[in-house]
Amino acid sequence: MYDDDYSVGLALAWLAFLPVLLLLLVAGYVIGSWFLMKVFDKAGVQGRWRAWVPVYNTLIFVKLGDLSPWWLLALWGGAFVLGWVPVLGSLIGLAAFLYTLAAAWRVGLKLQKEAVWLILYFFLAIVWLGINAFDRSRWNTAIPAAPWANSFLADKTVWSGVPSQVPAAGYPANPATSPAFGAPAGYQPPTGYTAPPAPPAGYTAPPAAPASPAAPVPPPAAAQPPVPPPAAPQSPAAEPPAAPPAPEAPKP
Template sequence: MEIYSGMLAAYMAALVGMIIVGVLVYAITAFFMSKLFAKAGVQGTWRAWVPVYNFMVFFKLGDLSPWLVLYCFGGSILLSWIGIGFIFSLALFVGGGVAAYRIGMKLGKETGFVAFWLISPVWLGIVAYGKEQWNTAVAPAQWAGNAFLADRTVWDGVPVQTSGVVPPVAGETAAPGNPAV
C-alpha cells in the first residue's frame, strides 16, 4: 500500500508541476503576443490574453481566416475520442506556421526565420522585441482569393488584410481565376 501512496504523491507532484509550467508558458506567450499585436496596429492588446481568440487574431494578422482556428480546435476536441483529433491539432500548428511566415514577411524577416515557430514562445519573443516595423505594403497572400483560407472577417481594432482579388473595371468581365467581388 505504501508503494501506491508514494506513486500517487509523485503523480500529483508531476501534475501540479505541469500545470504551473503550462500557466507560465501561456503567460509568457500572451505577453509576447500583446507586444506583437501592438506592433501590428491591433487596438487593445487585451486580445492577446483571451484564449483561442488570441490565436484567431494571430491568424488574421497572418492573412488566414481566423475561423480556421475554431475548425481545428473543434475537430481536435470532437474527434479525439476516435483517435484522429491530433490531425486537427497538427493542422492548427501548421496553420500557425503559415501565419507566422506571413507575419515574418510583414516584419521583414527572412524565410528561414519561420523555423523558430517550432518553439513558438521564442519566435514570439523575437518578433515582439525586434526593431522591425510592421509593413502593410506586403503583397497579398496567394490564397487571398480562396474562399476557405482567405480572411474576410472584419473586427473593430484589428487590421484588415489587403485582398488578392482585383475587381474588374466597369464594363469588363473578371479575368479567369480572379472572380469579381
C-alpha cells in the same frame, strides 16, 4: 501488494509534480500573451487586453497572418470532439498547428523575417514571439499577396480593433511572377498597379551618339635583310723551324 505500492507511489509523484506543471503552464501563458501584446502593438491592434484572452488572441494572430480565424476554430473543435479517434484526432490537431504555422509565415514577412524563421517557430514558438516582439522591426503590409488570397482560406472577417491587412494601394507585384521575371501568359497585374506613363505626343528619341572613329592601323614594319652567318676563323700560317746554330771555331 507490490502493484498497490507502485500505484500509490505513482499517484503521489503526480500529485507532487502537478503544482509545478500548473506553474509552468501559467508562466508560459503569461509570457506568451505578453509577447503577443507587443506584436499586436506593432500591427496596430487596438486594445492590449485582446492579447490576454485565451483562444481569441490566437484567432487575431491568424487574422494578422491573412488566414480566416473561423477555420482554425473549426479545426480546434474537430480535434476536441474527435480526439478519441486514434488517427483522425491527431491529423486534425496537426492541421491546426500547420494552419498557425502558415499564419506565422505571413506575420514574419510583415516583420521583415525570412521564411527560414519558421524553423524557430516550429520548435520554439515562444522564442520566435519574443524576438519579433522586442526587435526593431516595423509592421509592413506592403508584401505580395498570400498564395491563398483568392481561396476560401483568405481572411474576409472584419473585427473591430483589428486593422485590415490589405494594403491601401493593393498588394504589390510579386517579383517571382512579374513580367521582368518571365510571367506566364495571361498574367494580370495586381490591384493598384500603375503602368509607367507613355511619352508625350511628338516625342522623338534622341539620336544615338556617333561612333568614335577607329584608330589608324600602323603600316607593317619593313622587312629586315637576313643576317649573314659569321665567317669561320682562319688558322694562322705555319712558320718554318729555326736553323741550328753554327759550330764555334777551335781555339789555338
